[in-house]
Amino acid sequence: MFFSESRGRCKPVKHVVEGRSGAVRLNYSKPNRVDTVTMISKKHYPEKIMLKKGGTAEETLRPFGRRVFLYIDIYYGRREWKVNRKIFMNGRLVPEEEAVVSVFDHGYLYGDGVFEGIRAYNGRVFRLEEHTCRLFDSAKSIMLNIPYSKQEMNRAIIDTIKANNLQDAYIRVVVSRGTGDLGLDPRKCKEAQVVIIADKITLYPEELYEKGLNVVTVATRRNMADALDPKIKSLNYLNNILAKIEANRAGVLEALMISGQGYICEGTGDNIFIHRKGKLITPPPYLGILEGVTRAVILEIAEEENIPFQEAPFTRHDLYTADECFLSGTAAELIPVIEADMRVIGTGEPGPVTGRLIKRFRERTSSEGTPVA
């Protein structure tokens, strides 16, 4: 137990709860009165968190998200205190246990649907409009009717973040074709299904944002745009998953996919930039990439900072001989790449242009966005 109770009196108890990826120490003086909570996991929560005295466990830990909730859940055995996460499902905020999808949903059967990954920083949703527009564009492209306006979707996203009391969050919006029969025909699916999940995400270990990432280029080619255009952020991510499997087998965390013509396209969940001969270069959308929201922010920053840039195709040779490289994405944010296919990029350390862009990017994420309140 968190606290020991004997004859109605509570003794302070120190306890360490070990979780899947870290630990948290809670010091209690009274039932559900936390005196201090200290994160002792360096991996995901490098900062030591001292909480204000007298708060309940829920109030105290809520800002730190689901991972902490998990430890507490394990500890309480889900009896005395519950996660109570709310999921948006077709217009209603329901407890996680009730957020279930039919096995006849074509999103499940065929990957027939679209999605978005959005991030909120410090109580503000970063580039909400851009994400919503991309979601609606993806849906239009596959002739999927989203039963809301963009404004209603924005509202639903904000309501979901609010309902989960999150300030910093990763939001997943999924619109699937809905329930049909076992055939492919989307006309059998009467209504699209809209799900919004507000949670946290850690794509890469924290220390790699300082040290940089190793990547490989893989045999799995990026989807050809005339087969399934990578600009559509569809629920069909098998192309990316096959590439990720290759990265896993190579013992690195990210794979770079190449076009049929041999140009670097993108990672499995992020866009790529190199800095070479004084110029920032990123593949052009016509090569077959997702037009990343983060990518667009970086191009904006480059313009502002007078960093020469170009959207141009480049090969593996250009990557190996670049001075700097980094990946960009909503989940990944900006992460330096220091090695590709065992070729050290530049000095083998995150470069100055990457560093400058990361700094400017963080300034924007901490100050811009649509307020959740």
Ligand code: PMP
């Ligand atoms: N490419 C792919 C294949 C992705 O899945 C993502 C993540 N959405 C990105 C690039 C980066 O896009 P964004 O910056 O909009 O998250």
